[in-house]
Amino acid sequence: MPGLESRLAAFVLTLGSEILFLGDAGTTEPSRASRRIGLEWTNRYQARPWLAFDLDVAATRARFTEDDPAGRYIPGAPNLVLAAGMTVDEGIGWFGTTRLRYFGARPxxxxxxxxxxxxxxxxxxxxxxxxxxLRMQLDAFNLFDSKASQIDYFYASRLPGEPGGGVEDRHFHPAEPGPALHRRRQPVADRRQASATRPIGRAGACAAGPSRQSEEKKAPPKAAITETSHIWS
Known part of the structure; x- marks a missing residue:
């Protein structure tokens, strides 16, 4: 097809040590050896001199290669990533683009x-x-106000009144326009609004941490903004 560029590539990536983020400490640490096997498909179509489309898809199987009772899945490694867009550019004059970014479920x-x-x-x-x-431009992020997460973690943190060892739960950074890292958990009686929480460190130390957001109420609760030990832009 005239104007179409399409490429398909297979890859194998082997790492001697996977670097993992520690949510309770806000740092990274080396972990076990890993291997990623996948396919990448890239496409670009120039439909008109001023109109172009693109589509990139990557499917990956990511696993630790060393056996461990904890399991072999790599936390945070998506099995599917997709990016697609449409671009209009007349050179001098108006230009614009719309882009879709998709990340599959991550362990x-x-x-x-x-x-x-x-x-x-x-x-x-x-x-x-x-x-x-000179040029002027206006950028709109999360155009449809999707209630999605930029990144998620699962570790123990503690709210006032909870056991000293904390509660293992999901913590996430909301997509724009969300302002802070939040903590989401399954509905629990009498948990009606976000409140401050402290992650439980491996050595028992506590630091200012993410907020928790209850999902009990039908109306979305207001997001609590707190100081965090790690902020992702």
């Missing part, structure tokens, strides 16, 4: 007993380019 624990939800976001840009080289 949050090494035994895959806890998983994140899939994330799908649509961003857009509209602008005007002047002959003197």
């Amino acid at each position: 949050l624990t090494e035994d895959n007993s806890q998983q994140s939800r899939a994330t799908a976001l649509v961003n857009a840009r509209l602008g005007y380019r002047f002959e003197n080289g």
Whole structure:
């Protein structure tokens, strides 16, 4: 097809030590050896001189290669990533683009007993380019206000009144326009609004941590903004 570029590639990536993020400490640490096997499919179609489409898809199987009772899944490694977009650009004058970004469900624990939800976001840009080289543009993030997470973790943290050892739960960074890292858990009686929480460190130390968001109420609760030991932009 005239104007179409399409490529398909297979890959194998072997690492001697996987680097994992520790949610309770806000740091990373080396872990076991790992291997990723997958396919990448990239496409670009120039439909008109001023109109182009693109589609990139990557499917990956990521596992630790060393046996361990904890499991062989790599926390945070998605099995499917997709990016698609449409671009309009007349050179001098108006230009714009709309892009879809999709991340499949990710394992949050090494035994895959806890998983994140899939994330799908649509961003857009509209602008005007002047002959003197100046341009103005407006960017819109999360155009459809998707209640999705940029990233998720599963570890123990503690709310006031909970056991000293904390409660293992999901913690997530909401997609724009969400302002902070939150903690989401299954509905529990009398938990009606977000409140401050402290992650339980491996050495028993506590630090300012993410907030918890109850899902009990039908109306979405207001997000609590707190200081966190790790902020993702």
